[in-house]
Amino acid sequence: MLERLGLNLPIIQAPMAGVSTPELAAAVSNAGALGSIGVGATDAAGAGAMIAKLRARTDRAFNVNLFVHRSPVPDPSREAAWLSALDPTFRAFGAKPPTTLRTIYRSFAEDEAMLRLLIATKPPMVSFHFGLPDGPRIAALKEAGCHLVATVTNLAEAQAARRAGIDALVAQGIEAGGHRGCFDENAADDCLGTMPLVRILASQSGLPVIAAGGIMDGRGIGAALRMGAIAAQLGTAFIGCPESAADEAYRSALFATEARHTVMTRAISGRPARCLRNRFTILGDTIEAGVPDYPIAYDAGKALNLAAKAAGESGFGAQWAGQGAPLARTLPAADLVARLAAEMAG
Structure with a gap:
């Protein structure tokens, strides 16, 4: 090859x-x-x-x-429950969650x-x-x-x-x-x-x-x-x-102590993915509602990251990284x- x-x-x-x-x-x-x-x-x-x-x-x-x-299966009730669980975090940044989620x-x-x-x-x-x-x-x-x-x-x-x-x-x-x-x-x-x-x-x-x-x-x-x-x-x-x-926040996290703590999460996109441990991964661990299918869940994840960044918070991005990140x-x-x-x- x-x-x-x-x-x-x-x-x-x-x-x-x-x-x-x-x-x-x-x-x-x-x-x-x-x-x-x-x-x-x-x-x-x-x-x-x-x-x-x-x-x-x-x-x-x-x-x-x-x-x-595979093509995602829309589930309006599950998606509404997910958005409801994210609502307090959106509001903490002076924003509202999307009313519906799309296959992006x-x-x-x-x-x-x-x-x-x-x-x-x-x-x-x-x-x-x-x-x-x-x-x-x-x-x-x-x-x-x-x-x-x-x-x-x-x-x-x-x-x-x-x-x-x-x-x-x-x-x-x-x-x-x-x-x-x-x-x-x-x-x-x-x-x-x-x-x-x-x-x-x-x-x-x-x-x-x-x-x-x-x-x-x-x-x-x-x-x-x-x-x-x-x-x-x-x-x-x-x-x-x-x-x-990669934006500056992503780069900064990669070269900080966060690099020592990668975790697998579905919360950001709806599929398992390894990410630097950040505020989004921590939030995801606390939500009991089922995560919508990929990539429908990613629509919410991207919206939350935009709301957080607009308020000066960089810990809700998809900061993907492997276990070798400290190197x-x-x-x-x-x-x-x-x-x-x-x-x-x-």
Whole structure:
């Protein structure tokens, strides 16, 4: 896979939707690794603009990541109960919660415009999170020449990806920041760590494996390669880069004591995701009402964050981070890639 994509280094920058930018991805790709953009939080027009910006900055390979979540099931009574539980916090910031909640992200499983865009633009690599597209979508992308990769959290998901025609796997350990890539977020989660998962998949899946979760430096990358991975995907490590879209509050929290205390929460978006412990995660632990489906719950989460920020409070953001967050560094992306490569060699 690395040779096909023309990579000099077994390093992939994770496609963090809302944090990764074309500037970040291009800097990583130009440095000999693989840059990524996440387009799951935008539509085809937005994705097209991001791909164009990226291609204007690099002629190297890059990855475009998509969300393939199941369609949410609206539940007006559950959503009303959730908004009622959030109401006192909204009012503390001089705001009111939304009267209703929307499905703010469309799954690639049903987004024909996004499929047409990808076929037309032919990204070298296309990756999937939360599940797999159907056979015709996979066939169309492969026909366009895209190398297809899926995030998995266990062997059963890996086997499903292989049967579907996926080319490689991202083995996402429980240490990883951001959303768990489980195909079914309501099924039992074995919570496998990155290294055991990599060994299992490298020996039993029949597909190339990319390690993801808690890896922050060259030593971590080297360990993953020794476990059988062909590359490592790092997300939290790139948040501190000036090219990322992380806001100042997010960066400050990443380099403060909050980095030592990541937690898994559904409260922000409706799906399990690892985040820096902040006021939103603490609030979520106290609410007894059931969280609405992803991404319906995220509509409320984003509204609450906006209300809090308007009142000068930064502790309600989606500050995704993995367990390796205390090892984060502030370096330009190209310098970070060079540092990772030197650490691997040393």
